[in-house]
Amino acid sequence: MSDAPETTPAPAKAPEAHPLDAMTGGAFSAATSGERAARIREWLATTPTPEQLQEVFKELSARDKGAARAVRERLDEIRRARNQESIAAEWAEKARALLAAPRLNIADALAWQRDAAKAGAPLSREPLSLLKAELADRVKVIEDLQHRVQVQREAAVLLAQRIEVLSTKSWRDAQAAQELLSTDVARWQEQAQALSSDANWPSVETRFPPLLDASRAQLLVVWEAFNSALAQAVAAASDEQAPLPPVPVWADELRQARGLPAQAEAVVIDKPPRPARPKTDPQVLAQAAQAVEEALRHLEQETAQGHGKASAGAASALRAVLKTQGRHIDHALEQRVHAALVAAGELEGWQRWSADQVREDLIAKAQALLQRPEGQALGGRKIQESLRQLREQWKHADQGGAPNHALWKKFDEACNAAHKVVEVWLEKLRTETAAHKAQRLALIEEVRAWAVEHANGGDWKAVQRALFQFAERWRESGHVGEKVYAELQPQWKQALASASAPLEQAQAASLARRQAMIDEAAQLGAAPSLRIDAIKALQQRWQAEAHSVPMDRRQEQKLWDAFRKPIDEAFNRKSAERERGATQASAHDRAVLEAAKALEAANAGGNAQQIRSAMAALEAALRGQAQAAREAEAAASAAAPADAAVATQEPVADEPPAEGGDAGEAPAAPAPKPAARPVVAVRGDDRPGMKKEAPAAATRGARPGERRDARPGRDAGRPDARGPRDDMRTGGRFADRRPEERGPRLGDAAFRAQREALEHAQQALKKLAAQAHGEALTQLLTAWEKRDGSLVPSAQELGGRVQPAVRSAWVQALAGAPAGDAAQALLRLEIAAEVPTPAEQLSDRRMLQLQLLTRRNDPAPAETWGQDAARVLGSASDAASARRLQNVLKALLRK
Numbered sequence: 039m040s041d042a043p044e045t046t047p048a049p050a051k052a053p054e055a056h057p058l059d060a061m062t063g064g065a066f067s068a069a070t071s072g073e074r075a076a077r078i079r080e081w082l083a084t085t086p087t088p089e090q091l092q093e094v095f096k097e098l099s100a101r102d103k104g105a106a107r108a109v110r111e112r113l114d115e116i117r118r119a120r121n122q123e124s125i126a127a128e129w130a131e132k133a134r135a136l137l138a139a140p141r142l143n144i145a146d147a148l149a150w151q152r153d154a155a156k157a158g159a160p161l162s163r164e165p166l167s168l169l170k171a172e173l174a175d176r177v178k179v180i181e182d183l184q185h186r187v188q189v190q191r192e193a194a195v196l197l198a199q200r201i202e203v204l205s206t207k208s209w210r211d212a213q214a215a216q217e218l219l220s221t222d223v224a225r226w227q228e229q230a231q232a233l234s235s236d237a238n239w240p241s242v243e244t245r246f247p248p249l250l251d252a253s254r255a256q257l258l259v260v261w262e263a264f265n266s267a268l269a270q271a272v273a274a275a276s277d278e279q280a281p282l283p284p285v286p287v288w289a290d291e292l293r294q295a296r297g298l299p300a301q302a303e304a305v306v307i308d309k310p311p312r313p314a315r316p317k318t319d320p321q322v323l324a325q326a327a328q329a330v331e332e333a334l335r336h337l338e339q340e341t342a343q344g345h346g347k348a349s350a351g352a353a354s355a356l357r358a359v360l361k362t363q364g365r366h367i368d369h370a371l372e373q374r375v376h377a378a379l380v381a382a383g384e385l386e387g388w389q390r391w392s393a394d395q396v397r398e399d400l401i402a403k404a405q406a407l408l409q410r411p412e413g414q415a416l417g418g419r420k421i422q423e424s425l426r427q428l429r430e431q432w433k434h435a436d437q438g439g440a441p442n443h444a445l446w447k448k449f450d451e452a453c454n455a456a457h458k459v460v461e462v463w464l465e466k467l468r469t470e471t472a473a474h475k476a477q478r479l480a481l482i483e484e485v486r487a488w489a490v491e492h493a494n495g496g497d498w499k500a501v502q503r504a505l506f507q508f509a510e511r512w513r514e515s516g517h518v519g520e521k522v523y524a525e526l527q528p529q530w531k532q533a534l535a536s537a538s539a540p541l542e543q544a545q546a547a548s549l550a551r552r553q554a555m556i557d558e559a560a561q562l563g564a565a566p567s568l569r570i571d572a573i574k575a576l577q578q579r580w581q582a583e584a585h586s587v588p589m590d591r592r593q594e595q596k597l598w599d600a601f602r603k604p605i606d607e608a609f610n611r612k613s614a615e616r617e618r619g620a621t622q623a624s625a626h627d628r629a630v631l632e633a634a635k636a637l638e639a640a641n642a643g644g645n646a647q648q649i650r651s652a653m654a655a656l657e658a659a660l661r662g663q664a665q666a667a668r669e670a671e672a673a674a675s676a677a678a679p680a681d682a683a684v685a686t687q688e689p690v691a692d693e694p695p696a697e698g699g700d701a702g703e704a705p706a707a708p709a710p711k712p713a714a715r716p717v718v719a720v721r722g723d724d725r726p727g728m729k730k731e732a733p734a735a736a737t738r739g740a741r742p743g744e745r746r747d748a749r750p751g752r753d754a755g756r757p758d759a760r761g762p763r764d765d766m767r768t769g770g771r772f773a774d775r776r777p778e779e780r781g782p783r784l785g786d787a788a789f790r791a792q793r794e795a796l797e798h799a800q801q802a803l804k805k806l807a808a809q810a811h812g813e814a815l816t817q818l819l820t821a822w823e824k825r826d827g828s829l830v831p832s833a834q835e836l837g838g839r840v841q842p843a844v845r846s847a848w849v850q851a852l853a854g855a856p857a858g859d860a861a862q863a864l865l866r867l868e869i870a871a872e873v874p875t876p877a878e879q880l881s882d883r884r885m886l887q888l889q890l891l892t893r894r895n896d897p898a899p900a901e902t903w904g905q906d907a908a909r910v911l912g913s914a915s916d917a918a919s920a921r922r923l924q925n926v927l928k929a930l931l932r933k
Contacts, residue, residue, distance in 0.1 A: 058094055061086075065105070066097070075105040082108060088116050107528070122160050129154040133169035137176065142241040144180060144443055145436035147173045152429065180241045183233060184443065187246040190230055194253035197222060198260045205264070209271040209288040216268060223261050230254055243443060326366035330375065333359045337378050353379060396435045397445045400428050404452035408459070418463020425453055425460070474516030478526050481511055482533050489537035501541050502588045508534065548587035549597075555580055556601045563604030568612060573605055626659075627788040633659040634791040641795070641802045649799050649806075656792060815924055815931075818848075822923075823915045827852040837931050844904035851912035860913035862886065863906040864922050870899035870906070871929040876922070903930055 056066035062081045068074035078098070086094075091113050098106040133150060136142060151170060154161055161170055200219065204212040230250060233239065239247075271283040274292050282289040337352035356375065367375075407421055416424070432449060485508050492501060512530060555576060562572055580601060584594065637652040784792070814831040821829035827849035833842050865883050868875050869890075875883045890896070899906065903926075910923055 056097075058097060061090065062094060065094075066101070071102050071104055074102055075108065078105050078108050082112055088113070091116070104528075122158065125157055125159045126163065126166055129157070129159045130165050130169055133166070133173060137169070137172055140240050142176055142180065142238070143436075143441055144177050144241075144243075145433075145441035145446065147177050148446075149433050149436065152433070176238070176241075179238050181443065183236060183238055183242050184246050186229075186233055187242070187250050190226065190233065191249055191253045193226055193229075194257045197226060197257055201260050201264045205267075205285050206287055208291060209268065209275075209283070209285070212264075212268055212288075213272065216265075219261075219264075223257065226257065227254070243441065323366050326363035327368070327371060329359050329363050330356070330367050330371060334371075334375055334378055338381075341378065341381050394442055394445060397432065397442060397449065400432055400435070401445065401449045401452055404428055404449055404456060407452075407456040416459075418460050418467075421456055422460045422463075425456060428453065470516065471518050471522065474518050475522055475526070478512065478515045478518070478530070481508070481515060482526070482529050484508075485530075485533040485537050489533065489539075492537075493540060498541055498544055498587050505534070505538055505541065508537070544587050545589050548583060548589065551583055552580070552597050552601070555583070556597070559601050560604040563608040565608075568608055624785070627785045629659045630656070630784060630788040630792050634788070634795040637795040637799055641798045644802065644806065646803060646806045649802055653796065653799050656795065660792065812928075815927055818927070819920050819924060821852055822911050822920070825852055825856070825915075839931050841904070844908070847904065847908040848911050851908040854912065856912065856914040858909065858913050860910040860919060863909040863913075864919060864926070866899040866906045867903055867910065867926040867930070868922065870903040871926045873925050873929055876918075 059066050063077045065074050065077040065081065068077055078094075081094075091109055095106055095109040095113060098109060129150070132154075136147060136150060150173065151161070154166065159166060161167060197219070200215075204215060204219075230253075233250065234247070267283045267285050267288070270281065271285070271288045271292065274280040274282050275295065278296055282292055333352070333356040337349065337356050340349040340352045356379070360375065364372075404425070407416060407424060410416065428449075432446075488504065488508075492504075518526070559573075559576060562569060562576065580598075584598075588594075589597075633652070633656040637649070637656050640648040640652040643649075814835045814837075817829055817831045818836075821827065830845065830849050830852065833840055833845050836845065861879075861882070865875065865879065865886050868883065869887065890899070907923070907927065910919065913919075
């Protein structure tokens with residue numbers, strides 16, 4: 039036991055309370071995030087002020103974003119409410135301005151409701167709901183006034199028709215109906231006056247007041263004419279001297295009452311015939327047409343060029359010309375004038391007409407939304423967007439011209455008919471949204487249950503795969519609205535986070551282990567000597583860790599790159615050191631490289647003698663080291679004869695002496711040639727002719743272990759087939775050299791250089807030989823053509839196939855005059871060379887071949903081709919024979 043006094047540990051210092059804990063009910067001092075969120079919700083239920091909410095959100099967002107989300111949502115709600123209040127005040131002011139105006143445009147009232155809804159104004163709340171109702175009532179009253187105007191117009195037409203019908207009956211019937219008609223006309227006048235005195239009359243469309251005034255004026259004219267005619271008829275009935283009324287039926291009736299004939303009286307009362315209009319002078323008509331034509335042409339040019347002010351001036355000038363010359367132009371020119379004035383926009387009502395054209399186009403587009411073929415029918419979303427665009431275009435049309443309520447009704451009906459498809463689509467969308475919401479809620483519950491089941495982990499790859507599948511199913515769960523998505527997304531994130539918590543913990547532990555292995559790899563890579571076994575074991579541990587705990591692909595790739603970097607650098611250093619030693623060529627390699635370069639230069643020169651000299655120099659360079667080794671061995675033998683006995687002993691190691699000995703020591707003598715080891719056991723072969731003391735003939739040019747006449751895969755099992763080790767002992771490519779004569783192994787660069795140089799040299803010699811062979815043939819044919827034996831090439835130029843005696847025979851054949859037939863000699867030469875014969879000579883060749891088969895003791899054409907060629911050269915030369923001889927000798931001189 040220690041004698042040290044016991045010390046009581048000081049109590050832990052309690053954390054200081056946050057200043058906002060008192061206001062939020064201890065939310066900042068809560069232990070967990072869930073408890074903090076619950077206290078925040080309780081505090082929000084007390085409806086704190088916006089300033090308090092802002093202060094708490096500022097402090098809480100840095101600590102717990104999940105708990106601060108509820109505070110942020112409350113702030114967003116307050117902000118939205120304020121925005122809606124400001125929007126509501128703005129649109130309420132606009133509605134009051136419309137109601138206070140003396141003239142209310144129906145299109146403006148309808149556009150106010152549409153634009154307010156688009157701007158997000160709360161139309162269902164006060165005061166916008168009341169203003170909306172007032173505007174609707176005001177529009178309804180205006181529409182009723184316009185409808186009553188149309189009714190009054192029809193009533194005026196009916197009254198005029200009644201009066202006209204009475205003019206076809208007896209004047210007594212008209213007199214009986216006069217009182218009733220007077221009452222109806224007075225009542226119509228009162229109703230028309232009530233319409234024009236209504237407070238909303240200025241808001242009626244501008245086309246209705248003129249209609250009502252025109253109906254009133256027409257009815258008054260007809261009524262006054264009827265009263266005057268009836269009064270005249272009554273007077274004529276009481277006084278025969280009074281004039282008859284202007285109504286034909288009444289006048290006939292009164293004439294019959296007076297006893298006068300209807301026809302005579304009709305002659306008296308008929309108006310005198312109208313005098314004929316005097317014809318206008320053709321010169322005046324031509325001048326009027328020319329003046330109007332010039333003004334019209336000027337207006338059409340300005341209108342086509344789009345000059346607004348100039349077209350207005352031209353239209354005024356045309357109108358002035360029409361005032362004086364308009365009655366002298368024909369109908370066709372009058373129609374052109376009317377069309378030009380319409381195009382210039384100077385006719386009355388042009389602006390309204392153009393606006394109505396735009397409206398009619400919009401009505402046609404709205405009606406066409408439902409008149410498409412079945413294969414080209416639009417969906418609900420497309421129709422909804424099209425309706426929005428059409429209504430926006432209608433609004434612009436109302437702003438650019440006077441509104442037309444009749445066209446608006448047709449347009450609204452077409453839009454409402456098309457909107458039924460949108461309503462069906464919206465209903466379907468709501469149903470799908472509900473199904474998608476239920477599907478997502480079920481997925482959240484499934485993830486929560488799966489998290490409880492797999493809380494302890496296990497197969498982390500299967501866990502990660504399941505989490506990926508859950509995330510993919512969440513993405514493919516269908517579309518929901520933004521509000522529903524904002525409600526479900528936090529629940530999904532919380533469920534997925536609880537399900538992936540064990541995997542994240544395992545990944546954190548695996549990350550720590552991998553970092554430790556990366557440090558260990560750095561230590562192994564920095565070591566002066568590489569430990570391959572330790573590196574392999576470390577890599578196996580890494581692979582096992584990677585297979586057990588999966589991680590994000592990018593992070594895992596970064597860790598793997600960091601792990602393999604020090605090991606790769608260590609191996610690269612080792613490879614660089616090895617390559618650095620290999621690239622430092624010895625004196626022998628440099629000599630071989632220089633000889634190979636000289637041979638390549640000779641190959642490029644194209645001189646056969648230089649190429650052969652360079653090849654000999656390269657061979658000498660390849661044997662130079664062996665010769666130097668033999669000279670050093672001879673000098674060592676002369677200096678130390680006593681060491682000769684050592685040569686008979688078997689060497690212990692086959693390694694050269696170490697370089698760089700002490701300065702005082704004598705240089706070590708070269709290692710003696712090892713004695714041949716006795717053969718202990720060989721494979722026997724007791725077949726006839728297979729004797730071990732008869733070695734196989736050495737062949738050159740074949741690869742080690744292969745016979746020149748051996749076939750791959752078939753002769754490998756033959757007893758006389760040699761293996762690679764037989765070449766080293768009995769024969770092969772280097773059978774004529776001793777092992778020490780081959781010198782040390784060349785470096786890669788020197789070996790490749792000398793091999794390529796020799797291959798290029800052989801190709802160049804073959805090419806030069808072919809060229810020389812062609813030139814020799816050309817000289818021989820020239821000598822035959824000129825009958826000059828001095829032009830025959832030398833035996834060396836002709837090649838080894840031509841003996842000096844054969845050349846002498848050719849020269850003698852060319853010395854004399856042409857004699858004899860060379861047809862059979864040419865056939866023999868073609869048979870010997872195995873070249874084709876011209877078609878006209880094929881039968882002769884077959885006959886000659888049959889004859890040669892019967893002459894068994896005669897030499898073959900291949901043996902006497904020299905004499906046959908001399909016989910051909912002794913004959914006359916022609917182009918066909920020269921060509922045949924050239925083909926034959928070209929083949930024979932190469933064999």
